[in-house]
Amino acid sequence: MSDHSEHxxxxxxxxxxxxxxxxxxxxxxxxxxxxxxGPFNIYVAMSIAIIKAVLVVLYFMHVRYSTRLTMxxxxxxxxxLVFLLGITILDYTSxxxxxxxxx
Amino acid sequence: MDTTSTVERVSATGIISDTIRTNFLxxxxxxxxxxxxxxxxxxxxxxxxxxxxxxxxxxxxxAMIRMELITPEADVFTSEAxxxxxxxxxxxxxxxFLIPSIxxxxxxxxxxxxxxxxxxxxxxxxxLSWYIYVIGGLFTLTALVLGGVDTGWTFYTxxxxxxxxxxxxxxxxxxFITGFSSILTGLNFIVTVHKMRAPGLxxxxxxxxxxxxxxxxLIMVLGTPVVAIGIVMIALERGLGLGxxxxxxxxxxxxxxxxxxxxxxxAVYIMILPGMGVxxxxxxxxxxxxxxxxxxxxxxxxxxxxxGFLVWGHHMFVSGQSSxxxxxxxxxxxxxxxxxxxxxxxxxxxxxxxxxxxxxPMMYALGFIGLFLVGGLTGLFCAxxxxxxxxxxxxxxxxxxxxxxxxGSVMAYLGGIHFWWPKMTGRMYPEGxxxxxxxxxxxxxxxxFFPQFIAGYLGMPRRYHVYPPExxxxxxxxxxxxxxxxxxxxxxxxxxxxSLKYGEKAGPNPWRAAGLxxxxxxxxxxxxxxxxxxVDHEPYNYSEIDARxxxxxxxHSVQEEQHV
Ligand SMILES: [Cu+2]
Numbered sequence: 001m002s003d004h005s006e007h008x009x010x011x012x013x014x015x016x017x018x019x020x021x022x023x024x025x026x027x028x029x030x031x032x033x034x035x036x037x038g039p040f041n042i043y044v045a046m047s048i049a050i051i052k053a054v055l056v057v058l059y060f061m062h063v064r065y066s067t068r069l070t071m072x073x074x075x076x077x078x079x080x081l082v083f084l085l086g087i088t089i090l091d092y093t094s095x096x097x098x099x100x101x102x103x
Numbered sequence: 104m105d106t107t108s109t110v111e112r113v114s115a116t117g118i119i120s121d122t123i124r125t126n127f128l129x130x131x132x133x134x135x136x137x138x139x140x141x142x143x144x145x146x147x148x149x150x151x152x153x154x155x156x157x158x159x160x161x162x163x164x165x166a167m168i169r170m171e172l173i174t175p176e177a178d179v180f181t182s183e184a185x186x187x188x189x190x191x192x193x194x195x196x197x198x199x200f201l202i203p204s205i206x207x208x209x210x211x212x213x214x215x216x217x218x219x220x221x222x223x224x225x226x227x228x229x230x231l232s233w234y235i236y237v238i239g240g241l242f243t244l245t246a247l248v249l250g251g252v253d254t255g256w257t258f259y260t261x262x263x264x265x266x267x268x269x270x271x272x273x274x275x276x277x278x279f280i281t282g283f284s285s286i287l288t289g290l291n292f293i294v295t296v297h298k299m300r301a302p303g304l305x306x307x308x309x310x311x312x313x314x315x316x317x318x319x320x321l322i323m324v325l326g327t328p329v330v331a332i333g334i335v336m337i338a339l340e341r342g343l344g345l346g347x348x349x350x351x352x353x354x355x356x357x358x359x360x361x362x363x364x365x366x367x368x369x370a371v372y373i374m375i376l377p378g379m380g381v382x383x384x385x386x387x388x389x390x391x392x393x394x395x396x397x398x399x400x401x402x403x404x405x406x407x408x409x410x411g412f413l414v415w416g417h418h419m420f421v422s423g424q425s426s427x428x429x430x431x432x433x434x435x436x437x438x439x440x441x442x443x444x445x446x447x448x449x450x451x452x453x454x455x456x457x458x459x460x461x462x463x464p465m466m467y468a469l470g471f472i473g474l475f476l477v478g479g480l481t482g483l484f485c486a487x488x489x490x491x492x493x494x495x496x497x498x499x500x501x502x503x504x505x506x507x508x509x510x511g512s513v514m515a516y517l518g519g520i521h522f523w524w525p526k527m528t529g530r531m532y533p534e535g536x537x538x539x540x541x542x543x544x545x546x547x548x549x550x551x552f553f554p555q556f557i558a559g560y561l562g563m564p565r566r567y568h569v570y571p572p573e574x575x576x577x578x579x580x581x582x583x584x585x586x587x588x589x590x591x592x593x594x595x596x597x598x599x600x601x602s603l604k605y606g607e608k609a610g611p612n613p614w615r616a617a618g619l620x621x622x623x624x625x626x627x628x629x630x631x632x633x634x635x636x637x638v639d640h641e642p643y644n645y646s647e648i649d650a651r652x653x654x655x656x657x658x659h660s661v662q663e664e665q666h667v
Binding site: 091 | 321325326329361362365413416424425427428431
C-alpha cells in the first residue's frame with residue numbers, strides 16, 4: 001500500500017519505556033491483590049488494567065500515531081465495550097434497589 | 104463535468120452494449136471465473152443464490168410449523184421434533200437469510216457502484232466472506248441432518264449449556280463462523296464508503312441506501328463479536344465445565360441473555376436498516392421527487408445504529424433482570440422508536456404532491472411502510488413493562504417481530520430486488536406478474552400474522568404445538584395466510600428466472616432514476632464504469648431529470664431504440 005511509507009517510525013526507546021511501564025504495573029497489580037481494600041478492590045484493579053490497556057492501544061497498536069479516523073474507530077470499540085459491560089453491571093448492582101425485584 | 108453530457112454518453116454506450124460490449128456477466132463463463140471471482144457484483148450473485156437456498160429451507164420449516172398448528176392436537180410432530188422444527192426455522196431465517204439478505208446481495212452489488220468505485224476496498228476479503236458464510240452454513244446444515252437442535256434460535260442457558268441433547272455445539276460453530284462473514288462485509292463497506300467515494304461525492308451526496316448500509320455495517324462490526332464470544336462461552340461450559348452460566352458452578356444464566364441480546368437486538372437493525380435504505384431509494388424514484396429530509400433520514404440511520412445498542416434488556420423484563428434495569432431498557436426502547444418514526448414521516452412527506460408510479464418496487468415499498476408501522480408500534484406495546492408481562496412469550500411477540508422482519512426486511516428486500524433487477528441482469532421482469540405477486544405477498548402476510556396478534560393477546564403461548572381449541576380459528580387463518588404468502592414468494596422466483604432469458608432488455612436506466620448506478624450500463628462492466636465518474640449535483644435530483652427527459656428523450660423511446 002502506498003500510505004505504508006507515511007507510517008510513523010517509533011524509536012525503540014519508546015517501546016522499551018512502555019514495556020517497563022507495563023511490567024511495573026503488572027507488579028503493582030499483583031501487589032495490590034495481596035492487600036484487602038474492601039469495596040475498592042475492584043476499582044483499583046480495574047483502573048490499573050485500563051491504564052495498561054490504553055498504553056498497549058496507544059503505543060504498541062500505534063493508535064497515537066494514526067489518523068483521526070483510526071482513533072475514532074478505536075474509541076468506538078471501547079465505547080461499545082462500556083455499553084456492554086456498564087449496562088449489564090447495572091442489572092446486577094440494582095437487583096436489590098426496588099422491592100420485589102429478583103435478588 | 105457536465106451531467107447532461109455524461110448521461111447521454113452512457114445511454115449511447117448502453118445501446119451499443121447489447122450487441123458488442125462485455126459486462127460482468129458475460130466477461131467469462133467458466134465455473135472458476137465465478138468461484139474465484141473478486142468482482143463484488145459476482146460475489147453479490149453468489150450470495151443471492153446461497154441466501155435463496157437458505158430462505159427456502161427456512162420457509163419449508165415454516166410450512167411444517169403452520170401445518171402442525173392447523174389443529175389443536177399434535178398431528179404431525181412429537182414435542183421434541185416440533186422444538187427442532189421451530190428452532191431450525193429461526194436459525195435459518197435469522198442467521199443465514201435475514202442478516203446477510205440486503206447487505207450481502209444488494210449492498211455488495213450496489214455500494215461500490217453508488218460511490219463510483221471499481222470494487223469494494225478489499226475484493227479478496229469480500230470473496231472470503233462468502234466462503235466463510237457457506238462453510239458456516241454447511242456446519243449448521245450438518246447439525247440439522249444429524250438430528251437438529253431444540254433450544255430455539257436464542258440458545259438460552261442453562262438449557263443450551265447443560266441440558267439440551269441436540270447438536271448445540273455444531274450449530275453454534277456454524278453460527279460463529281458465519282458471524283465472521285458479516286463482520287468482513289461490514290468492514291469492507293465502512294472502508295469503501297470512507298475511502299473510495301468518487302470525486303465530488305461528499306457524505307451528503309451519498310444515496311441513503313449507502314448511509315443505511317454504512318450504519319448496518321457499524322452494527323455488524325461492533326456487535327457480531329459479542330454473540331460469537333457468547334457461543335464460545337457456551338462451548339467452554341458444555342465442553343470444559345467452566346462455570347459461566349450454570350449457577351451450580353458459580354455462573355449466572357441471565358448473563359447469557361445479556362450477551363446474546365446485546366448483539367441480537369441490534370441484529371434486527373442489521374436486517375431493517377438496509378431495508379429502509381432500499382425504501383428511501385424507491386420512494387424518491389417513484390414519487391419523482393427529491394427525498395424529503397435527506398439529512399434526517401441519514402442521521403436517523405446512525406441514531407438507530409447507536410441507540411439500538413442500548414435497548415437489549417427489553418427481552419429480559421420477566422427473566423430475572425432487575426426492575427430498575429427494566430425501566431432503563433424500556434425508556435431506551437421508546438427512544439429508539441423516534442429515529443424510525445422520523446424515517447416514516449419523511450417517506451410520507453416525500454410522496455406528498457409527488458407523481459406516484461405504482462410499479463412493483465413501489466408497491467413493495469408502500470407495503471413496507473404499512474407493515475413496518477404496525478411492527479414498530481406493536482414494538483412499543485412490548486417495550487411497556489406492564490403490557491410485556493401479559494404478552495411475553497405469546498404469539499403477540501411472534502406477530503410483532505414477523506411484522507418487522509418479514510413485513511419490513513423481506514418486503515424491502517423484494518422491492519430492492521425488483522428495483523435493481525434490470526441493473527443486475529440487464530433484463531426487465533414482467534411488471535403485471537410483479538404487481539400481482541406484491542399484492543399477494545401483502546395479503547398473505549397480513550392473513551398469516553395479524554391473527555397471531557389476537558391469539559397472542561388472548562394468551563396463546565409461542566413454541567407449543569398443542570394448544571387450547573379456542574385458538575384454532577386464528578391458527579387456521581394463519582396457516583391459510585402462510586399458503587398465500589408462500590405462493591406470493593414462489594411467483595417472483597419463477598418469473599425472475601424466466602426474465603433472465605425472455606425479459607425485455609432494460610437499458611441503462613429504465614426507471615429514469617437518479618444515482619451513479621443508473622449512469623453505467625446494465626449489467627455494468629466488470630469495473631463498473633468506463634470512465635471515472637464525477638458527481639457535480641445533489642442526490643435525488645428528480646425534478647431536473649424529469650425536466651431534462653421531457654425535453655429530450657422519454658424512457659419509451661430509449662427502449663424502442665434498443666430493439667432496433
Ligand atoms: Cu429487541
